[in-house]
Amino acid sequence: MRKIVIGQYYPATSIIHSLDPRIKLGGTVFFIVTLFTVNEWGAYAVAISALASVIALSKVPPKFMFRGLRTMFFILVFTASLNIFLTPGENVLVEWFIFRITSEGVSQAARIGLRLITLVTASTVMTLTTTPIQLTDAIESLLSPLKKIRVPVHEIAMMMTIALRFIPTLMEEVDKIMKAQMARGADFDTGGLVKRAKSLLPLLIPLFISAFRRADELAQAMDARCYRGDVGRTKMKIMRFARRDFIACVIAIIYAVALTALNNFL
Amino acid sequence: MILEVENLSHVYDFGTPFARHAIKNINFSLKANEFVGIIGHTGSGKSTLVQHLNALIKPSGGRILLADEDIHADKTKLKSVRQRVGLVFQYPEHQLFEVNIYKDVCFGPLNMGLEPDEVALRAKEALQLVGLSEELYNKSPFELSGGQRRRAAIAGVLAMHPDILILDEPTAGLDPAGRDAILSQIAKMQKAVGNTVVLVSHNMEEISRLVDRILVMSAGEIFFSGTPAEVFSDTEKLTAAGLAPPPIAILMSELRACGFNIPSGIFTVDAAAEVLTSLKRSEKREKGAEQ
Ligand SMILES: Nc1ncnc2c1ncn2[C@@H]1O[C@H](COP(=O)(O)OP(=O)(O)OP(=O)(O)O)[C@@H](O)[C@H]1O
Ligand SMILES: [Mg+2]
Numbered sequence: 348m349r350k351i352v353i354g355q356y357y358p359a360t361s362i363i364h365s366l367d368p369r370i371k372l373g374g375t376v377f378f379i380v381t382l383f384t385v386n387e388w389g390a391y392a393v394a395i396s397a398l399a400s401v402i403a404l405s406k407v408p409p410k411f412m413f414r415g416l417r418t419m420f421f422i423l424v425f426t427a428s429l430n431i432f433l434t435p436g437e438n439v440l441v442e443w444f445i446f447r448i449t450s451e452g453v454s455q456a457a458r459i460g461l462r463l464i465t466l467v468t469a470s471t472v473m474t475l476t477t478t479p480i481q482l483t484d485a486i487e488s489l490l491s492p493l494k495k496i497r498v499p500v501h502e503i504a505m506m507m508t509i510a511l512r513f514i515p516t517l518m519e520e521v522d523k524i525m526k527a528q529m530a531r532g533a534d535f536d537t538g539g540l541v542k543r544a545k546s547l548l549p550l551l552i553p554l555f556i557s558a559f560r561r562a563d564e565l566a567q568a569m570d571a572r573c574y575r576g577d578v579g580r581t582k583m584k585i586m587r588f589a590r591r592d593f594i595a596c597v598i599a600i601i602y603a604v605a606l607t608a609l610n611n612f613l
Numbered sequence: 614m615i616l617e618v619e620n621l622s623h624v625y626d627f628g629t630p631f632a633r634h635a636i637k638n639i640n641f642s643l644k645a646n647e648f649v650g651i652i653g654h655t656g657s658g659k660s661t662l663v664q665h666l667n668a669l670i671k672p673s674g675g676r677i678l679l680a681d682e683d684i685h686a687d688k689t690k691l692k693s694v695r696q697r698v699g700l701v702f703q704y705p706e707h708q709l710f711e712v713n714i715y716k717d718v719c720f721g722p723l724n725m726g727l728e729p730d731e732v733a734l735r736a737k738e739a740l741q742l743v744g745l746s747e748e749l750y751n752k753s754p755f756e757l758s759g760g761q762r763r764r765a766a767i768a769g770v771l772a773m774h775p776d777i778l779i780l781d782e783p784t785a786g787l788d789p790a791g792r793d794a795i796l797s798q799i800a801k802m803q804k805a806v807g808n809t810v811v812l813v814s815h816n817m818e819e820i821s822r823l824v825d826r827i828l829v830m831s832a833g834e835i836f837f838s839g840t841p842a843e844v845f846s847d848t849e850k851l852t853a854a855g856l857a858p859p860p861i862a863i864l865m866s867e868l869r870a871c872g873f874n875i876p877s878g879i880f881t882v883d884a885a886a887e888v889l890t891s892l893k894r895s896e897k898r899e900k901g902a903e904q
Contacts, residue, residue, distance in 0.1 A: 523707075527708040530700045531769060531773065532692055532773070549710045553708050553710050557707055
């Protein structure tokens with residue numbers, strides 16, 4: 348149960364884990380954007396080896412990296428086959444009925460597939476090395492300019508933080524209530540649609556009651572600690588750029604330059 | 614031997630970085646008509662263990678035999694296993710969901726597919742057993758006190774007439790009067806019906822008065838076991854298991870260390886008073902003989 352819950356975060360002590368979450372979030376977005384400019388095989392090699400080095404530095408076992416790909420598998424196959432069959436080209440490899448496969452198509456499919464895999468893996472690396480709370484903090488900080496035009500950035504971030512914080516708690520609660528009702532002979536997974544929907548009531552009612560109770564208690568606890576929103580609020584964990592964050596920025600710039608060079612001048 | 618546990622172990626979140634060995638090498642058996650207590654420090658695996666006994670959790674290793682049959686052998690029989698082994702969870706009052714407590718108590722028996730007459734009979738009997746009077750039957754769980762809700766939840770499991778009744782800290786968070794009331798009802802029922810009861814508790818004193826045998830858990834294993842007298846007089850082992858021995862047991866072992874002639878296995882106030890008065894009397898007699 349708990350594994351779904353903590354999201355994907357993989358606890359470890361590595362340089363990637365300790366990077367400023369804003370750098371990681373910004374860096375991931377940057378990396379994904381650069382991927383879309385890449386077209387040459389040499390540039391792909393640079394992007395993939397950059398990603399591979401980050402994975403190696405993160406100390407997260409590689410098998411966790413590819414978990415995200417499993418859910419993507421269908422989209423991957425679908426996109427690749429579209430590209431194989433629909434790319435026009437000269438060198439026809441196979442022709443059968445209305446289908447024709449060209450070598451341009453194969454090469455295009457491989458490139459798109461590679462791009463998708465790299466893209467998903469890059470975002471997986473970020474969620475594996477950054478806790479959800481750090482991520483919302485980073486989002487709040489990166490979006491804070493929007494406060495000027497009255498977007499309630501802090502409130503949105505606070506809501507996200509609370510929601511993330513309570514997902515594990517509610518999952519645990521679901522687990523517990525489900526087991527308790529099963530101990531009384533409840534059956535959650537047989538029968539027709541109506542019967543199944545009905546069988547969820549003994550789970551949902553106690554769950555909602557406890558969720559409302561928790562929300563109430565949390566509101567009181569926040570009130571008791573004088574929470575009154577964004578204005579004048581300080582942070583316990585202040586995000587500060589350290590030397591490693593500047594180094595990460597420099598590396599990102601070098602990477603971008605190398606990529607552009609390979610793409611355009613080779 | 615109605616229930617046997619062989620080499621049971623469980624790992625939560627196996628194969629993830631959060632994997633956790635909650636229990637290991639658990640071996641014990643329950644006889645018919647026995648009242649067994651399980652004690653252990655917080656996180657020692659008590660709740661994990663008892664959830665295995667009615668097949669709510671699948672063991673990572675080992676097996677559980679109910680009347681010589683592996684409870685996971687036949688998936689279609691899980692429901693019957695859960696009826697024969699009734700489990701009352703920690704804080705069961707949070708599971709009430711019906712509009713009134715009477716209907717909630719009927720949930721279990723209805724799931725067993727009993728006739729409406731039988732269901733009504735059992736529900737009333739169970740509610741009576743836990744000491745809830747008829748005026749309360751139509752009350753919503755919201756209108757009841759925490760203790761009353763707890764009793765209603767316990768009745769919900771009792772109404773299924775389990776052969777083995779397991780209670781996971783049924784008295785946690787109740788006032789002493791409510792605690793005694795619930796426990797004495799359970800003890801009375803156990804004597805009357807003659808079923809097997811397993812009581813998980815932090816409270817040594819309440820366990821010592823009721824049970825025939827105690828299993829002491831520590832760090833996921835059964836650390837030692839024995840009759841209450843054996844377990845509570847071994848203050849050293851109890852402390853090693855992270856538990857505070859009953860105060861009277863500590864007092865008695867200190868007195869023994871000071872040279873008083875006190876038999877082992879004294880851990881209730883009444884027994885201690887008896888021993889101490891008889892000690893005093895015999896001392897007086899000795900003095901009288903000297904003069
Ligand atoms: N659903 C779960 N997922 C992961 N780990 C769990 C889960 N339930 C319990 N654990 C872990 O297993 C260990 C044993 O927990 P358990 O609830 O069995 O202890 P306990 O003896 O009942 O404690 P308490 O006296 O506090 O009720 C604990 O370390 C706990 O963190
Ligand atoms: Mg417990």
